Each structure stands twice: as C-alpha cells, then as structure tokens.
Amino acid sequence: MRRRLIQSTLAVVLVVIAVFGISLVIVETRTISNSAQERVDSEALRLASIVDSRLLGDEKVTAAVFKAQVTGDRYAVIGIPGQPPIEVGTKPVGDVIHSTAKGEEGETVRVEEPRSTVTREVGRTLLIIALVALLAIIAAVLLAVRQANRLASPLTDLAETAERLGSGDPRPRHKRYGVPELDRVADVLDSSAERIARMLTAERRLAADASHQLRTPLTALSMRLEEITLTDEPDTVKEEATIALTQVERLTDVVERLLTNARDPRTGSAVSFDLDEVIQQQLAEWRPAYRSAGRAIVSSGKRHLRAVGTPGAVAQVLAALIENSLMHGGGTVALRTRVTGNQAVVEVTDEGPGVPAELGSRIFERTISGRNSTGIGLAVARDLAEADGGRLEMLQTQPPVFGLFLSRTPLKTASQGDEPDEPGTMVR
Incomplete structure (x- = not known):
C-alpha cells in the first residue's frame, strides 16, 4: 500500500510538472526571444538617433565614436549616404537576430546579435525550471512517504488488532491516529474487543461455576450408586435408586440454571x-x-x-x-x-x-x-x-x-x- 500511495502521488506530481513545465518552457522561450528582438530593435533606434544628432551638428561619424556605444556581442553597420559603411564590433557567425533603423538624414543602422545569447538565456531558464521541478518531485516524494506512513501504519496496527481478536486476545488498544475514518475503525474494533472480553469472561465464569456446582451433586450421586452396587436388598436398592433419580433431577436443574445464569x-x-x-x-x-x-x-x-x-x-x-x-x-x-x-x-x-x-x-x-x-x-x-x-x-x-x-x-x-x-x- 505504501508503494501504491507513493507511486500514485508521484505520478500526479509528474503529470502536473509535465503539463505546466512544458507550457512554461514554451512561454519562457517565446518571451526571451521577443525580449531579445526588442533589445536589438531598441539598440538600432538608439544608434540611429545618435547618428542623426551628429550629422545635424556637422560632427564626424566614425567607428571610434560608436565603439563605446556597441557593447557585448552586438555588431552594428552604419550606412551614411556618400560615405563608406561604418562597422562597429565583431560580425557574428551563424544565426543572428537583427534589426534595421533609418534616420532623418537618410542613414541606416543595422544591429545584429548572435542567437546563441538567446539560447544561453533559454538554457538558464530551463535549468531553473528543472531545478524547481526536481525540488517539487523531492517534496512530493517526501510528502507521499509521510502520508503513506500515516495511512499505512494505522492500517497495519488495525490489522494486527483484528488478528489479536481472532487469536483470542480481546484487549482493546485505545489507540487513535488522527484520521477520522481510521479512528472510526479503531473505535469499532475496541468495542468489539470489549464485547468479546465480556463474552469470554462470561464463558469462563460459566465453566468455573459449572465445574464447581456439578462436582458436589455428581459426588453424591456416585456415592448412591456405590451403595446400590454394595447391597443385595431390593428395598434398599429401590430407595437408593429413588434418591439417585432425585439427585439427577436436581443436577439437571443446576445445569439449566447455570445456562440461564x-x-x-x-x-x-x-x-x-x-x-x-x-x-x-x-x-x-x-x-x-x-x-x-x-x-x-x-x-x-x-x-x-x-x-x-x-x-x-x-x-x-x-x-x-x-x-x-x-x-x-x-x-x-x-x-x-x-x-x-x-x-x-x-x-x-x-x-x-x-x-x-x-x-x-x-x-x-x-x-x-x-x-x-x-x-x-x-x-x-x-x-x-x-x-x-x-x-x-x-x-x-x-x-x-x-x-x-x-x-x-x-x-x-x-x-x-x-x-x-x-x-x-x-x-x-
């Protein structure tokens, strides 16, 4: 029973983790991807506004100016009409997230970011979710073991109590477990034990009373029968036989009285x-x-x-x-x-x-x-x-x-x- 309770509780927890975990992974993956795309879009707009402000102020737009503006793994390409493109950062290899923004002076700013950053962030999120799920499973197992012991141990005790009653030991245990249904069973078993004890006591008392009360009439009856065997006089035999029959009637009365009690x-x-x-x-x-x-x-x-x-x-x-x-x-x-x-x-x-x-x-x-x-x-x-x-x-x-x-x-x-x-x- 303990194994079944633990397995059933663990199965429920795994189903819940699977349903909500998969949903959470999907939602978090999309959220992280959208957040990365929004960051790249925002970065492209920001760089475009900087280029516009420098062009309007007749300032030079060089890679050195934007080197401090483009950080991390991002790569930016600034295109100004009549000038060669300005590249800032290291061009990423493989799949990228990119965004292009246009300024008021006709310039374009393209920002790229490797998708590996999103993958790493998704991985960290999945790891956190997995750790939480593992903690949930451990907590569920511990709770299931505790609940299984709380339910199975009383059932084992109740089974032992019933076995003791069946083997002739009617002592009530007066033990309760804090579970209403199990306590009800314990009450019934204790009541049955008390009734069985009373019945056994009554039977033992009846046996003791019968043994004591029948001993004297049987002794007297055996003495009468001995006297009958030792005499040859018909009148004496008849008299003793009559007395013996009277004693048999009294003996029958004793038995009936002991049975009714x-x-x-x-x-x-x-x-x-x-x-x-x-x-x-x-x-x-x-x-x-x-x-x-x-x-x-x-x-x-x-x-x-x-x-x-x-x-x-x-x-x-x-x-x-x-x-x-x-x-x-x-x-x-x-x-x-x-x-x-x-x-x-x-x-x-x-x-x-x-x-x-x-x-x-x-x-x-x-x-x-x-x-x-x-x-x-x-x-x-x-x-x-x-x-x-x-x-x-x-x-x-x-x-x-x-x-x-x-x-x-x-x-x-x-x-x-x-x-x-x-x-x-x-x-x-």
Whole structure:
C-alpha cells in the first residue's frame, strides 16, 4: 500500500510538472526571444538617433565614436549616404537576430546579435525550471512517504488488532491516529474487543461455576450408586435408586440454571415451597460424607416454614454452605431455621475456628478462599440467593454463622402466622 500511495502521488506530481513545465518552457522561450528582438530593435533606434544628432551638428561619424556605444556581442553597420559603411564590433557567425533603423538624414543602422545569447538565456531558464521541478518531485516524494506512513501504519496496527481478536486476545488498544475514518475503525474494533472480553469472561465464569456446582451433586450421586452396587436388598436398592433419580433431577436443574445464569421471580421460576423438605433433603445427602469424616450434621429451629424461591437454587446454596463447613470448619454442623419479619432465615454454623479477620469482608468475592480451594462456592451461592430475591450473609465470623434470607408467604391462620420461634427436634 505504501508503494501504491507513493507511486500514485508521484505520478500526479509528474503529470502536473509535465503539463505546466512544458507550457512554461514554451512561454519562457517565446518571451526571451521577443525580449531579445526588442533589445536589438531598441539598440538600432538608439544608434540611429545618435547618428542623426551628429550629422545635424556637422560632427564626424566614425567607428571610434560608436565603439563605446556597441557593447557585448552586438555588431552594428552604419550606412551614411556618400560615405563608406561604418562597422562597429565583431560580425557574428551563424544565426543572428537583427534589426534595421533609418534616420532623418537618410542613414541606416543595422544591429545584429548572435542567437546563441538567446539560447544561453533559454538554457538558464530551463535549468531553473528543472531545478524547481526536481525540488517539487523531492517534496512530493517526501510528502507521499509521510502520508503513506500515516495511512499505512494505522492500517497495519488495525490489522494486527483484528488478528489479536481472532487469536483470542480481546484487549482493546485505545489507540487513535488522527484520521477520522481510521479512528472510526479503531473505535469499532475496541468495542468489539470489549464485547468479546465480556463474552469470554462470561464463558469462563460459566465453566468455573459449572465445574464447581456439578462436582458436589455428581459426588453424591456416585456415592448412591456405590451403595446400590454394595447391597443385595431390593428395598434398599429401590430407595437408593429413588434418591439417585432425585439427585439427577436436581443436577439437571443446576445445569439449566447455570445456562440461564439469571432468573426473575416474576417469571414464575420462584414459587412457594416447604423449606423443611429442602433442608431434610440436604441432610440426607450430606450425612454419609459427614459420617465418613467423623462429624455430625443436625437441624433445629422453626418448622413448617414456607419460603418464596426456587427449591433447586435454595438447595444449591445450602449445599455450598454445608460443603464449606465440611472442608473448612470443624465439629457438628447445625442448620437452624427462624423467622425475622417477613423473611425465613436458614443459619448454617459449625464449631470450627471460623473465618480469618482479613477475609471477613471479602469472603463472598470470587477467588477468595481461606485454604487451597477455588473460592467460587460462596460467590455462586450468593448469586443464586440474590437471583431468587433473597440474600446470603455472614452473620458471625467466630464461630462462623452464615444466614440465608428468603421471602416467605404469610400463613393462612393467625395462630400459625404469629407462632414464635421455637427450636425443633435435633436430627442426626
């Protein structure tokens, strides 16, 4: 592209120089020739007037008198009636420019000048024109190179930016070139880079969330299948298979929820459900894991609470909290339900050392973890809670207490709606 721009600019300049240069040469040549002819004519008239004045004054007309009057390469012949011609200067050889003037006393004056003087003057003029043309060509080449670099370099940068976008590097360059059209292309590429970066971030986040959220259900499902393979009792096999099918349904719900990545309770995803059923389901699924670790998981608090949300999402939030207590906590894990205002609260606590003070305010941020874990679980759990119109908070750091707040529907009877918080039976 640089070569084409330089060639095109140089071609335009050469055409302009050729058109105007040739015209200028022709005009200047004619002007110089006419000027030389006018000089010779003027010189002949001047000498004729001198001869007239001397004849009228009865003075002699000799070559010595006019020797100082005829200078340069000019040659003059003065013809006076009754006298031999008077020659002044050296007669030129070759082509000449001449002019003849007649005086009042009948004398004639012929002045000649060699045409080589005109040729030399035309040559000097052509040399000046050629130098100017050469300077114009050099200036045009420099300007063309500058303009070519100004246009080609941004295009090269834009091509590299597009190539980087295609290779998966969506960083915007925010570089502008002072050319409106190229800056517009740069704006579009930067906007595309930002959109691609957002899409890649969303895809990576989805992959990380899916990996984390699917790990626990798949582990629980594999444990159920292992128990099925180790028993020969039909009733136990049927019971475990039923639980496994329930877990498969929950696993499907997790996948669908991760793909949508957002829900609005007004769309119908949020429903009124029995909070006890979700809690008991989690206790049944996590009890084997806690038993294997030599620990216990219990529940207490207000019973028969109904909450508004997505049962599968609430189950995933509780699973994240229970898993967090299993990995980072210690002792017995307790799930306690209570009511505050028009909200149902599920508190998850354990007897471990709690959350370090430096992580307390950042515990729900992604990649923040007290140990060598992904740091995704609590962040995803909070997103799921907020998507259902609830919230997930850390109520206490030592011992750790996490609270899941969900909207609840008023009970049908006043006695049920005003029932105070009472602890329920411990379930192991």
